[in-house]
Amino acid sequence: MIRKTRLFTPGPTPLLPAAQFAMAAADIHHRTAEFRNLYRKVLADLKTFVGTRNDVLLLASSGTGAMEASVANLTSPGDRVLVLTAGKFGERWTGLAKAFGCDVEVVSVPYGQTFDLESVRKALKIETRAVLMQATESSTGVRHDVAGVARILKETGNDALLVVDGITGLGTTHLDMDGWGVDVLIGGSQKAVMIPPGLAYLAVSDRAWEAMEISLNPRYYFDLRKERKNAAKGESAYTPAVALIAALGAALDYIAGQAGGDLALGREQLVDNAETCAAMTRAAVQALGLRLFAPDAPAAALTAVLPPEGMDSGLIVKELRSRFAAIVTDGQGEMKGKLFRIAHIGLFDYMDTIAMIGALEQVASALKFPGFQFGQALTAAQKVFAAESGLQRRSSALAAHAESMTPAAASATTR
Amino acid sequence: MIRKTRLFTPGPTPLLPAAQFAMAAADIHHRTAEFRNLYRKVLADLKTFVGTRNDVLLLASSGTGAMEASVANLTSPGDRVLVLTAGKFGERWTGLAKAFGCDVEVVSVPYGQTFDLESVRKALKIETRAVLMQATESSTGVRHDVAGVARILKETGNDALLVVDGITGLGTTHLDMDGWGVDVLIGGSQKAVMIPPGLAYLAVSDRAWEAMEISLNPRYYFDLRKERKNAAKGESAYTPAVALIAALGAALDYIAGQAGGDLALGREQLVDNAETCAAMTRAAVQALGLRLFAPDAPAAALTAVLPPEGMDSGLIVKELRSRFAAIVTDGQGEMKGKLFRIAHIGLFDYMDTIAMIGALEQVASALKFPGFQFGQALTAAQKVFAAESGLQRRSSALAAHAESMTPAAASATTR
Numbered sequence: 001m002i003r004k005t006r007l008f009t010p011g012p013t014p015l016l017p018a019a020q021f022a023m024a025a026a027d028i029h030h031r032t033a034e035f036r037n038l039y040r041k042v043l044a045d046l047k048t049f050v051g052t053r054n055d056v057l058l059l060a061s062s063g064t065g066a067m068e069a070s071v072a073n074l075t076s077p078g079d080r081v082l083v084l085t086a087g088k089f090g091e092r093w094t095g096l097a098k099a100f101g102c103d104v105e106v107v108s109v110p111y112g113q114t115f116d117l118e119s120v121r122k123a124l125k126i127e128t129r130a131v132l133m134q135a136t137e138s139s140t141g142v143r144h145d146v147a148g149v150a151r152i153l154k155e156t157g158n159d160a161l162l163v164v165d166g167i168t169g170l171g172t173t174h175l176d177m178d179g180w181g182v183d184v185l186i187g188g189s190q191k192a193v194m195i196p197p198g199l200a201y202l203a204v205s206d207r208a209w210e211a212m213e214i215s216l217n218p219r220y221y222f223d224l225r226k227e228r229k230n231a232a233k234g235e236s237a238y239t240p241a242v243a244l245i246a247a248l249g250a251a252l253d254y255i256a257g258q259a260g261g262d263l264a265l266g267r268e269q270l271v272d273n274a275e276t277c278a279a280m281t282r283a284a285v286q287a288l289g290l291r292l293f294a295p296d297a298p299a300a301a302l303t304a305v306l307p308p309e310g311m312d313s314g315l316i317v318k319e320l321r322s323r324f325a326a327i328v329t330d331g332q333g334e335m336k337g338k339l340f341r342i343a344h345i346g347l348f349d350y351m352d353t354i355a356m357i358g359a360l361e362q363v364a365s366a367l368k369f370p371g372f373q374f375g376q377a378l379t380a381a382q383k384v385f386a387a388e389s390g391l392q393r394r395s396s397a398l399a400a401h402a403e404s405m406t407p408a409a410a411s412a413t414t415r
Numbered sequence: 416m417i418r419k420t421r422l423f424t425p426g427p428t429p430l431l432p433a434a435q436f437a438m439a440a441a442d443i444h445h446r447t448a449e450f451r452n453l454y455r456k457v458l459a460d461l462k463t464f465v466g467t468r469n470d471v472l473l474l475a476s477s478g479t480g481a482m483e484a485s486v487a488n489l490t491s492p493g494d495r496v497l498v499l500t501a502g503k504f505g506e507r508w509t510g511l512a513k514a515f516g517c518d519v520e521v522v523s524v525p526y527g528q529t530f531d532l533e534s535v536r537k538a539l540k541i542e543t544r545a546v547l548m549q550a551t552e553s554s555t556g557v558r559h560d561v562a563g564v565a566r567i568l569k570e571t572g573n574d575a576l577l578v579v580d581g582i583t584g585l586g587t588t589h590l591d592m593d594g595w596g597v598d599v600l601i602g603g604s605q606k607a608v609m610i611p612p613g614l615a616y617l618a619v620s621d622r623a624w625e626a627m628e629i630s631l632n633p634r635y636y637f638d639l640r641k642e643r644k645n646a647a648k649g650e651s652a653y654t655p656a657v658a659l660i661a662a663l664g665a666a667l668d669y670i671a672g673q674a675g676g677d678l679a680l681g682r683e684q685l686v687d688n689a690e691t692c693a694a695m696t697r698a699a700v701q702a703l704g705l706r707l708f709a710p711d712a713p714a715a716a717l718t719a720v721l722p723p724e725g726m727d728s729g730l731i732v733k734e735l736r737s738r739f740a741a742i743v744t745d746g747q748g749e750m751k752g753k754l755f756r757i758a759h760i761g762l763f764d765y766m767d768t769i770a771m772i773g774a775l776e777q778v779a780s781a782l783k784f785p786g787f788q789f790g791q792a793l794t795a796a797q798k799v800f801a802a803e804s805g806l807q808r809r810s811s812a813l814a815a816h817a818e819s820m821t822p823a824a825a826s827a828t829t830r
Contacts, residue, residue, distance in 0.1 A: 001804070002680065002688050002764040024439065265417065273417050323804070324765060349417040350739060354773035355766035358797065362765075365801055374801070375794030382773065382789040386780055389416070389738070 003325035008356055010138045010168055010302045010329065010343040016194040016254055019247035023195070026246035035242065036234030042245055043231060045252035046201055049193070049267055050170065050185060052177040054203045057227045058248075060241040063167040063188030066200035068096055069222035070163045070184045071132075074208060076216035077101030079129035082160065084108075084115050084149070088139035088332050089165060093132040100217050102129070111140045111335060112304070114297040117148045124152060128160035130183075135169025139332045141304030141341060142294040143173055150180040161208055167191055167200075171255075171267065172274040172301035172345050183208040192270060192346045193255070195247040204228075270346075274300040276388050277344035277353045280381040284357040287380035288364055289371055293339045302343040304331075308369050313340040316363055323366070324359040350385060357381045418740035423771055425553045425583055425717045425744065425758040431609040431669055434662035438610070441661035450657065451649030457660055458646055460667035461616055464608070464682055465585065465600060467592040471618045472642045473663075475656040478582040478603030481615035482511055484637035485578045485599045486547075489623060491631035492516030494544035497575065499523075499530050499564070503554035503747050504580060508547040515632050517544070526555045526750060527719070529712040532563045539567060543575035545598075550584025554747045556719030556756060557709040558588055565595040576623055582606055582615075586670075586682065587689040587716040587760050598623040607685060607761045608670070610662040619643075685761075689715040691803050692759035692768045695796040699772040702795035703779055704786055708754045717758040719746075723784050728755040731778055738781070739774040765800060772796045 007014055028034050039058075046056040059065050075081060081102045083093045086109045097104045105128070107119050124131070131153065136143050146164055153162055161183040166175055170185070171192020177185045182205070189199035204224060212225055226237045255265050265273075278300040282292060285305045293304035307313040313330055314337050320326045331339040342356060357377050364372045422429050443449050454473075461471040474480050490496060493516060498508045500523045512519045520543070522534050539546070546568065551558050561579055568577060576598040581590055585600070586607025592600045597620070604614035619639060627640055641652045670680050680688075693715040697707060700720045708719035722728040728745055729752050735741045746754040757771060772792050779787045 001691055002685075002762060004762070004764050004766065006766060021439075024436075269416075276416055326766065347417060347419070349419050350777075351419065351421060351741065351770035351774060352766075355770040358769035358773070358793065359766060361797055362801060362804070365797075374797040375790040378773065378793040378797070379790030382776055382780075382793070386777060386789070389777070 003323075005325040006327065006352070006356075008326060008328045008342050008348075008352075010191075010341060010345055011188065012190040012197055013192070013194060013343065013346040014348065014352075015196065016251050016347055018254055019195045019250040022250035023243040023247040026243040028242060028246075030236070030240050030242050035240075038245060038249055039231075039236065039240070040234045042249045042252065045249065045256065047203070049252055049255060050177060050187070050201075050203045051175070051267055052185070052203045054177065054205050055209075055228055055231070056201055056203045057224060057231055058236065058240070058245065059200045059202070059222065059227070060198065060236070060238065061200050061222075062197055063165070063186060063200045064092065064096075065222060066186045066188070066202045067092065067165055069202065069219070069224055070130075070186065071096045071100045071102070072215075072217045072219040072222055073212045073224045074161055074163065074184070074215055075100055075102050075129050076214070078103055080105060080126065081130045081132055082107065082120075082123050082128050084120065084131065084133040084144065086114060086140065086142055086144070087111050087134075087137035089134050089137055089167075093165070097132060112142065112293045114142050114144050114294075115149075117145065117152060120149055121152050121156060124156045124158040124160065128158055130161040130163050132163050133165070135164050135166040135173055135175055136299035136301045138168045138302065139335065140294055141292075141299050141302045143169075143297045143299040143301075145297075146175060146182065147180050150182060154181065161211055168299070168301040168345055171270045173299060174268070174271055177203055177205075181205075189244060189248060192274075193248060194251045194346045195244060198241050199244045199248060271300065273348070274344045274346075276350075276385065277348050278303055279388065280350075280353050280384045281342055281344065281357065283380040283384045284360065284377035287376045288360070288369060290369075301345050302341050304339045304341045306339055311367065312337045315367065316340050316360075319363040319366060320359055323362065326356060326359050354378065354381060354385075418738075420740040421742065421767070421771075423741060423743045423757050423763075423767075425606075425756060425760055426603065427605040427612055428607070428609060428758065428761040429763065429767075430611065431666050431762055433669055434610045434666040437665035438658045438662040441658040443657060443661075445651070445655050445657050450655075453661060453664055454646075454651065454655070455649045457664045457667065460664065460671065462618070464667055464670060465592060465602070465616075465618045466590070466682055467600070467618045469592065469618045469620050470624075470643055470646070471616055472639060472646055473651065473655070473660065474615045474617070474637065474642070475613065475651070475653065475659075476615050476637075477612055478580070478601060478615045479507065480637065481601040481603075481617045482507065482580055484617065484634070484639055485545075485601065486511045486515045486517070487630075487632045487634040487637055488627045488639045489576055489578065489599070489630055490515055490517050490544050491629070493518055495520060495541065496545045496547055497522065497535075497538050497543050499535065499546065499548040499559065501529060501555065501557055501559070502526055502549075502552035504549050504552055504582075508580070512547060527557065527708045529557050529559050530564075532560065532567060535564055536567050536571060539571045539573040539575065543573055545576040545578050547578050548580070550579050550581040550588055550590055551714035551716045553583045553717065554750065555709055556707075556714050556717045558584075558712045558714040558716075560712075561590060561597065562595050565597060569596065576626055583714070583716040583760055586685045588714065589683070589686055592618055592620075596620075604659060604663060607689075608663060609666045609761045610659060613656050614659045614663060686715065688763070689759045689761075691765075691800065692763050693718055694803065695768050695799045696757055696759065696772065698795040698799045699775065699792035702791045703775070703784060705784075716760050717756050719754045719756045721754055726782065727752045730782065731755050731775075734778040734781060735774055738777065741771060741774050769793065769796060769800075
């Protein structure tokens with residue numbers, strides 16, 4: 001049978017066709033007015049997407065490059081930094097901070113869990129340069145409480161900078177950078193913004209810009225002050241990844257509902273979209289008798305699922321790929337063979353999600369999951385979707401009703 | 416929520432990405448060696464796709480253009496032609512033949528049915544210039560018995576030319592042009608070959624080429640003899656639709672399994688693919704308590720479904736579009752509001768099909784189909800797919816076993 005390759009991976013994610021076409025058409029030079037106009041627009045649209053008044057910068061790198069830029073620009077050798085780690089990407093913060101000579105304090109919890117905020121509070125009793133954390137941990141499917149950590153920083157009076165890797169979190173979980181007081185918020189292109197890998201972006205607070213002036217760590221390619229100066233002129237410090245920037249422009253237009261399509265999205269709606277896909281998937285795998293790896297704080301970015309007792313999760317990954325060209329990921333590092341991960345980041349809709357669940361049922365049948373019956377998972381997902389779309393319809397109707405009652409307010413918000 | 420537009424229409428059908436990219440890249444002139452090489456390759460690959468030793472020609476027109484070319488090149492005013500009609504496209508043959516002055520005899524059956532071959536046999540007792548029919552009737556979802564009509568022509572000794580509109584039939588039903596003795600077999604680009612509308616193709620038998628020499632009907636743009644002469648030189652008589660031809664080349668590579676991908680397809684496998692999608696869909700809609708419009712001879716090209724008693728089918732079409740951007744078609748002409756049609760032509764896989772059925776369940780719930788429960792349709796489709804893929808796996812295993820028993824034959828077929 002025909003099998004169209006479909007990515008259900010937590011990056012790269014499915015590409016937006018309009019972005020693919022923009023990328024293919026991007027035959028422009030980067031030191032021209034044409035590029036500067038594009039670059040200015042993309043940086044401005046990124047601010048809207050991130051939801052911040054802070055400057056947002058783009059780097060030709062993977063997300064890890066922006067993580068390195070944060071450490072290199074904000075710390076000096078010997079600085080105490082606190083890493084909150086609960087998985088492979090938390091561990092990356094530790095590796096990075098150590099590479100730049102920081103004195104690394106770690107609050108860690110086992111894979112699949114999130115932090116106890118009291119441990120974070122205790123660890124912040126000492127003067128600290130920066131707190132490094134993830135918004136969501138892609139290796140385990142856990143959502144961390146960024147707002148809670150930000151609140152503790154305020155409550156304890158610790159003036160550590162809060163640096164958040166939102167690479168899989170942006171567009172899949174609500175993040176209020178300015179309201180909460182996040183100092184650096186990092187994103188990557190191959191995630192919720194629906195384009196290929198190769199770009200990272202980061203929003204930087206005033207406090208963080210000030211801190212950069214006293215940092216003693218070496219930096220050149222990732223010198224954010226230089227990028228900021230150039231960005232003010234509509235340029236990048238070094239050769240930018242032009243085609244990816246053009247793709248990003250098209251994707252941000254789509255997300256903002258400015259590129260036709262039948263639905264005005266926007267950042268918040270993109271998060272809600274991932275939440276619905278995740279809720280359907282969680283209900284489905286539990287109906288199959290499987291357990292969630294992160295039941296207490298599941299991220300909408302991805303659902304990590306434990307295989308049936310005694311089965312290697314790699315077998316499920318392999319069957320989904322060979323039978324349906326549906327690509328999900330196995331566990332990483334120590335979790336290899338112990339869980340599989342289905343992502344909901346970016347361009348997934350109801351049809352993608354229900355199809356994935358259908359394919360998973362076929363695999364469950366072929367691999368003889370205990371007690372399996374066709375329809376178990378699909379029915380559970382259908383009911384979740386029907387309930388959620390019913391709620392959405394009711395809230396839209398309420399909003400329409402409210403608008404109709406206040407014509408002045410309604411016309412004021414009409415663009 | 417995000418809604419990706421998905422066509423489940425009996426043309427246009429979903430586009431193959433590799434064909435889209437080839438189309439975008441086709442910046443070539445049509446009177447060059449580069450184009451001639453492309454054109455020769457596409458015409459040769461079309462012969463393989465159609466499965467014939469006859470010449471295959473391409474026209475820059477819709478499928479109706481190739482239908483007109485058949486009538487204009489093969490008939491003279493006053494010729495008796497027999498039209499077999501069971502829907503809107505059968506009626507198109509009648510209109511065309513009358514426009515060219517033919518004496519049109521019609522064997523017709525009500526929409527949703529196929530012909531009684533005995534009526535055809537009776538109608539062929541008189542000398543007839545051509546029999547005009549569809550392989551599958553897109554307006555009703557019926558499959559006609561082309562082999563049966565061909566056999567009757569031989570049995571009755573009537574030397575009428577057999578002209579078959581295979582526009583939705585090619586790639587969705589088995590057609591053995593040379594073995595059965597079909598004289599003209601017509602296809603369109605926006606169908607099983609996965610590219611946009613704008614090209615028609617037709618395979619022409621030796622007998623049909625001879626018949627053209629005595630036809631008195633006027634023809635210029637659609638003069639097939641001129642096209643054949645030019646095609647022998649790798650050219651088209653008039654300006655060809657270059658980008659569509661490049662797209663067709665890429666699509667035929669994909670269908671033949673020559674364009675990477677994880678599955679070698681081929682013409683027969685493409686038909687089997689449509690059969691599986693259709694079987695899943697038929698089981699699903701019947702599990703919903705709906706009736707098939709063409710239960711006796713359902714085509715794999717599309718499934719035509721009657722709505723619940725008293726409901727306008729347009730409502731189902733509208734809900735699928737507005738909730739899921741899933742585009743299906745309502746009935747045409749006199750069937751408007753009375754049925755809806757879900758297509759399986761070309762680039763559909765398991766995931767597309769199960770997603771469509773999931774969306775249909777959501778619509779059934781919203782529209783309160785009598786007795787509806789979530790999982791009804793999906794479970795029925797899942798069981799059909801599991802049974803069919805089990806059969807395929809067993810037949811692959813048997814074939815592998817047979818090959819292992821005959822090493823000489825196995826090595827002979829290895830490329």
